[in-house]
Amino acid sequence: MSILEEHESSPGLLLALLGYDAMRRLRAAHDAHGLKPRQFQILGLLEHGGLSQRELNDRMGLDPSLVVALLNPLEADGFVSRERDPADRRRHTVSLTPAGATLLVAAGEAQRAVEDDLFAALDTQQREQLRALLLALNQPASDCA
């Protein structure tokens, strides 16, 4: 059943509801691996080298306190390691462990499967269109603050 009938859907609310559904499905997929969608995102961000928590905050658009709460279980389970930066002892460099890299691969397959299902109604070209439009939305013309 559809979330909204066409005539009663404002574009903004439609986007909000579809986004909520997307997060719900991502969560269901990653639950099998003991991950939250945002934790999977962190593993992906660490794939090509360690980052400070500050860098994770910035790239994810999240408050530092959120990143701490996401990292703690990942570190406890051995998927991620935290080391103090010798050059600036305030910084904690977060890195992917071998176990974390393995988990990233397995959970990545689950995520791709979910996204295939999520966008099943669109063909390849339409998916590319949608992706391009969403990326445009994500980069506001200018920060006129």
Next chain:
Amino acid sequence: MSILEEHESSPGLLLALLGYDAMRRLRAAHDAHGLKPRQFQILGLLEHGGLSQRELNDRMGLDPSLVVALLNPLEADGFVSRERDPADRRRHTVSLTPAGATLLVAAGEAQRAVEDDLFAALDTQQREQLRALLLALNQPASDCA
């Protein structure tokens, strides 16, 4: 600042995060009128005549308990009225009051302003494209249950 860099955004998570941001902006806009986005949606659904709560559940894709919680303040503030259906006394017919109709107009302008800002990065044609793609996502090809 953008929520995600291009290379690190899965389409599904991108949709989820943009949807969250859309809901956040809608909430901010409707707060000025004492409404939640879902309550504004209810007012819109009642614009062309009364509905039972059951019909509201179905059209909004929400659990009945949610609709109750959304309606109670609306009724208390006089924007909506509930009357028992004489034909089936289990049914409560929900209708828009004159005050509710006035609120719908005012809040509708706020919502349009938010959506204009939300989709500011897109031209008219791109907005139509996006809307069509989102509507397609919202109507899964078939419920192969």
Next chain:
DNA sequence: TATTGTTATACTCTATAACTATA
């Protein structure tokens, strides 16, 4: 003083289960 990371608390939206009343 400013920055990195941490802790604690609270808010929004939604889901589920159990209940009442009507049919």
Next chain:
DNA sequence: TATAGTTATAGAGTATAACAATA
């Protein structure tokens, strides 16, 4: 028994403020 509506509780994701350690 089944349906319309209600109540209460819980969960996920995020935001904010206050704090300790380091620069």
